[in-house]
Amino acid sequence: MAEASLKQELSELDLDDEIRRLKVERNAIVLAHYYQESEIQDLADFIGDSLALAQQAKKAEADVILFAGVHFMAETAKILNPTRTVLVPDMNAGCSLADGCPVDRFRAWKARYPGAVVVSYINCTAEVKAESDYICTSSNAVKIVQAIPADRQVLFAPDKNLGRFVMKQTGRDLVLWPGTCIVHETFSERKLIALKQKHPEAKIIAHPECEEQLLEMADFIGSTLQLLNYVENDNAGAFIVATESGILHQMRKRAPQKLLIAAPPLANCACNECPFMRLNTPEKVYLALRDLTPQLVMDETLRQRALLPIERMLALS
Ligand code: 13P
Ligand code: SF4
Numbered sequence: 186m187a188e189a190s191l192k193q194e195l196s197e198l199d200l201d202d203e204i205r206r207l208k209v210e211r212n213a214i215v216l217a218h219y220y221q222e223s224e225i226q227d228l229a230d231f232i233g234d235s236l237a238l239a240q241q242a243k244k245a246e247a248d249v250i251l252f253a254g255v256h257f258m259a260e261t262a263k264i265l266n267p268t269r270t271v272l273v274p275d276m277n278a279g280c281s282l283a284d285g286c287p288v289d290r291f292r293a294w295k296a297r298y299p300g301a302v303v304v305s306y307i308n309c310t311a312e313v314k315a316e317s318d319y320i321c322t323s324s325n326a327v328k329i330v331q332a333i334p335a336d337r338q339v340l341f342a343p344d345k346n347l348g349r350f351v352m353k354q355t356g357r358d359l360v361l362w363p364g365t366c367i368v369h370e371t372f373s374e375r376k377l378i379a380l381k382q383k384h385p386e387a388k389i390i391a392h393p394e395c396e397e398q399l400l401e402m403a404d405f406i407g408s409t410l411q412l413l414n415y416v417e418n419d420n421a422g423a424f425i426v427a428t429e430s431g432i433l434h435q436m437r438k439r440a441p442q443k444l445l446i447a448a449p450p451l452a453n454c455a456c457n458e459c460p461f462m463r464l465n466t467p468e469k470v471y472l473a474l475r476d477l478t479p480q481l482v483m484d485e486t487l488r489q490r491a492l493l494p495i496e497r498m499l500a501l502s
Contacts, residue, residue, distance in 0.1 A: 200467045204228050207474035213249035213272075215470065216241055218258065219409040220431035220462040225253045225470060232435065234410035235261075235307050236322040236502060239495070242266055251473055252481075255461050257283045260311045263481045264491050271481040274469035278461045280308050281367040286343035288312035291362070294340070298360060301338040304329055305494070308366075309343055311483060315490035320498045323347060323393050324408035327354045332501055346370070350393040350400060369394035371456040372427050376449040377402060380425055387423035387446060390415055395427050399448075403427065416440050430457045 205228070208215065216238050217229035226232050231241050235258065242250055242262035251272040252259035257280055259273045291313050295303060305317035306326070314320055321329040330351050333339055341348040342362030346369065352359050369392055377399065381389065390412050391403040400406055405415050409432050416424050417439045426433060427448035436445050450456035473479065 195468050195471070198471070200471050201228060204467065204471050204474060207471070211249045211474055211477070212247050213251055213474055214245055214247040215251045215253055216245075216262070218254035218431075218462065219413070219435055220429040220459050221253050221465060222431065222463060223434040224467050225465060226431070226434055228467070228470070229253060234322065234324055234408045236324045236408070237410055238262075239265060239307070239322075240499065240502075243499070245269060249474070249477070251470060253465050253470060254278070255280045255283075255459075256481075257308055257310060259481045260483065260491075261307060261314075261495065263483050264311060264314070264488050264495060267483070267485075267488060270477065272473040272477065273479050273481055274466070274473045275464040276479045278464045280461055282306065282308040282343045282364050283310050283313075285364045286310070286313055286362060288316065291316060291342065294342075294362065298338060298340055301340045301360065302333050303340045303342070304333070304359075305342050306344050306347055307495075307498075311487055311491045313342070314494055315487055317342075317494045318497070320494045322408060322498075324411055325498065325502050326351045326393070329498060329501055330355050330357055330359070344394055346396055346400075347393045349397055350406065365396075366394040368429050368457060368459045369427075370396055371450040371452070372396070372399050372448045373451040374398050374402070376451075377425065377427070380446065380449060384423055384425065384444075384446065386421070387425045387444065388419065388421045389425045389427065389448075391427035391448075392429075399427060412436075413439065416443060416445070428457075429459050429462065431459075431462065 214230040243265040249270045255278045263271045303317045304319045307322045341359040343364030345361045348361040388404040390405045423444035425446045430447045
């Protein structure tokens with residue numbers, strides 16, 4: 186009954202107007218990842234890839250940061266800017282990579298390689314960050330690994346596809362944690378070949394979380410922001426885009442004259458939409474700003490331990 190009346194109340198509001206009003210009232214900013222639904226991207230103050238969002242969160246001066254992304258991103262914002270109130274529209278917005286790397290198993294894995302340097306992809310929990318030497322994102326993973334002396338053994342977690350990509354780029358032999366992203370592993374190589382035959386002029390661009398065979402077919406591999414910049418600046422007029430389909434919204438805005446085709450998933454499903462990212466809705470953004478909940482809270486000792494490897498990454502970026 187209460188749910189029905191809330192639904193009714195929300196349906197009567199102009200959510201765009203209400204969110205804009207609340208942003209001023211609360212002195213809040215909305216940070217959004219490119220995988221958010223287009224309506225959320227359009228009401229955000231800043232849209233970015235994981236690195237740009239972390240940098241933006243660190244320098245945010247607003248009292249409230251509403252993070253329209255997934256849990257590990259909001260955690261990173263809190264680690265970097267602890268005096269701000271960090272809101273998460275839906276606390277269940279997790280990530281298969283972070284969920285597949287629990288800290289107890291991570292510690293046991295690490296213990297098997299004493300003396301190794303640990304590089305963790307930002308898509309992990311604060312507890313795993315606290316156990317790592319460096320954090321990286323898809324846009325700087327190669328650079329971070331290259332900064333580690335060549336004679337040191339390197340452990341890389343939790344995305345084995347990004348790890349393999351870094352191995353190829355650096356010629357380093359990394360020990361990989363066996364994690365994957367449930368969205369990027371669903372792209373079908375067979376369907377991609379068929380699509381390329383239909384559009385031979387199109388360039389294939391892919392996120393490094395995609396599987397190795399798919400990355401081998403790509404003309405360009407990069408983070409969401411790097412893919413977006415590539416579409417805007419490259420001379421080609423058509424692109425097959427192998428990443429979460431939310432990015433197409435900004436690509437269409439920046440390059441409206443270009444043909445953009447979402448790479449096909451294996452099944453006939455919307456599997457190229459991240460089910461975690463898409464838990465956020467404009468309604469939940471509105472409610473979070475109105476009620477200042479759910480808020481991300483973090484133990485201060487954990488925060489300080491997790492901060493160090495993130496700061497090392499930012500210094501190298
Ligand atoms: P980037 O935006 O850093 O490329 O990350 C992609 C991603 O999967 C975020 O969860
Ligand atoms: Fe995690 Fe993949 Fe979703 Fe990104 S797209 S949040 S890596 S599950």
